[in-house]
Amino acid sequence: MVTYKIELNAIDIGNELNWLRQILMTRSKLNANEESPFEDVFDIEPPNITESESGYAHLVKANNFGFVERFILILSAVPYIKPELLDVFIQKNQTTHQLFTEFGGKVSDQHLGFLPTGETVMFILAANNLARRFALIKPFEGDHPFAKKQMLWLAQVSGHASFLNGQICLSQEVLDMITTGEIKKPTFSTEFPARLLETNMNWNDLVLDHNTLVQLKEIEIWLNHHDQLMDDWQMKSKLKPGYKTLFYGPPGTGKTLTATLLAKKVGLDVYRIDLSQTVSKYIGETEKNLAKVFDKAESKNWILFFDEADALFGKRTATKDAHDRHANQQVSYLLQRIEEYNGMVILASNLKSNIDDAFLRRFQTIVRFPVPSPRERYVIWQKAFSEKCTFAGDIDLLAIADNYELAGGSIINAVQYASLMALDRESSEIRMSDILKGVKREYHKSGRTI
Numbered sequence: 001m002v003t004y005k006i007e008l009n010a011i012d013i014g015n016e017l018n019w020l021r022q023i024l025m026t027r028s029k030l031n032a033n034e035e036s037p038f039e040d041v042f043d044i045e046p047p048n049i050t051e052s053e054s055g056y057a058h059l060v061k062a063n064n065f066g067f068v069e070r071f072i073l074i075l076s077a078v079p080y081i082k083p084e085l086l087d088v089f090i091q092k093n094q095t096t097h098q099l100f101t102e103f104g105g106k107v108s109d110q111h112l113g114f115l116p117t118g119e120t121v122m123f124i125l126a127a128n129n130l131a132r133r134f135a136l137i138k139p140f141e142g143d144h145p146f147a148k149k150q151m152l153w154l155a156q157v158s159g160h161a162s163f164l165n166g167q168i169c170l171s172q173e174v175l176d177m178i179t180t181g182e183i184k185k186p187t188f189s190t191e192f193p194a195r196l197l198e199t200n201m202n203w204n205d206l207v208l209d210h211n212t213l214v215q216l217k218e219i220e221i222w223l224n225h226h227d228q229l230m231d232d233w234q235m236k237s238k239l240k241p242g243y244k245t246l247f248y249g250p251p252g253t254g255k256t257l258t259a260t261l262l263a264k265k266v267g268l269d270v271y272r273i274d275l276s277q278t279v280s281k282y283i284g285e286t287e288k289n290l291a292k293v294f295d296k297a298e299s300k301n302w303i304l305f306f307d308e309a310d311a312l313f314g315k316r317t318a319t320k321d322a323h324d325r326h327a328n329q330q331v332s333y334l335l336q337r338i339e340e341y342n343g344m345v346i347l348a349s350n351l352k353s354n355i356d357d358a359f360l361r362r363f364q365t366i367v368r369f370p371v372p373s374p375r376e377r378y379v380i381w382q383k384a385f386s387e388k389c390t391f392a393g394d395i396d397l398l399a400i401a402d403n404y405e406l407a408g409g410s411i412i413n414a415v416q417y418a419s420l421m422a423l424d425r426e427s428s429e430i431r432m433s434d435i436l437k438g439v440k441r442e443y444h445k446s447g448r449t450i
Helices: 004-031 055-062 067-081 083-089 118-125 130-135 172-178 210-232 255-266 285-297 322-340 374-384 397-403 408-424 432-445
Strands: 152-154 168-170 243-248 270-274 303-307 344-349 365-368
Touching (some): 004 067, 004 118, 055 172, 067 118, 067 152, 067 168, 067 172, 118 168, 168 172, 210 255, 210 344, 210 365, 255 303, 255 344, 270 285, 285 322, 374 397, 408 432
Parallel strands (some): 243 344, 243 365, 303 344
Antiparallel strands (some): 152 168
16 A cells, blocks of 8 residues: 555655656757757756655755755666656767767666766756856765765776766665655665664663663763754864763673663664674775765764674784784774764773773773672573563572572573473473573583583
């Protein structure tokens, strides 16, 4: 069933396509010195979307886009929405048997239609007007909302070719917004090496040391008030953008869960980047992988959670060879992006001593996640079991918590084992023997014995 959002977008995009078609026809007539009702393509007024509530209209109005931005936006969407509209450009020069160079554009094996480039924009809007051509470069520069918000960009070109020969690439997010109206969250891939962290748990389910909770409260306060601090209090000139923190502690002490719940509590998304998997042995690849994450995150106010931070931020040794210089380049690049990022960045490590002291000074807070105390372990044991299970008479969770030093993650694993054993017996009763087997399994993982 067609949704209301889709209907609104269909109306506005349909009108925008008709406007684009009129522009293309006018440029064709003007280029051939034929009679045209318009002396300039800029005389063709874009559709009025002032009162529209479509996703497309919201995008245009929120960014105060004018004629040029709207033209580039709809032109970049045509290959996805109505590719036949650009078939007029798929014609060859009878002398060179090549596409007319002034059209720009590309034709690929993956797409049968015409793919517009920066040069296509120049031809349609500027023609032979050099001053206008120079002005039209602005939308493709880094300080324009197109680039800042990663809406659209020109694909990289090889060699010394003009950057305007790059195909206009439209982000999936913008395409979703102007078509279905439903923006999909990015998924893990080589193009986006980060995973969205989600949980069904709530903040009250978290069991942590008191001092850890105090520091986390400070982080929560920053997340809730950083815009007011920077904008209303005009502290941008005095404070560095964003907030950087280190979570350190043994595996299973809640670092990842805390980052997930913190984001959930303040209504933000948190993306996990495993640096041990992202770091590439190929020069330049790590920077590219991380750039894709930061570029998407810049305007989203995401929390970025870098797990296994030791992979890039470990103790540095003297530079002895090209590999060391390459590693230092990766660290420098990531540090630069973290320094410039205006959101929350969390780095996680098992040991604080693994992180270079030069990096530690850059963090606003350093949060320790110790192995839970016996009292904390008892609360975790209590919260971990299903409400549908029962306990055998010999089970004493307080004694288990006192006698066996386990992190929260290990306790959850032991609870899962004991619960599965009960289900396998077609019973809801948890047995002490199964809990102890689960504990023993966790001890063995870390080379300990009961």
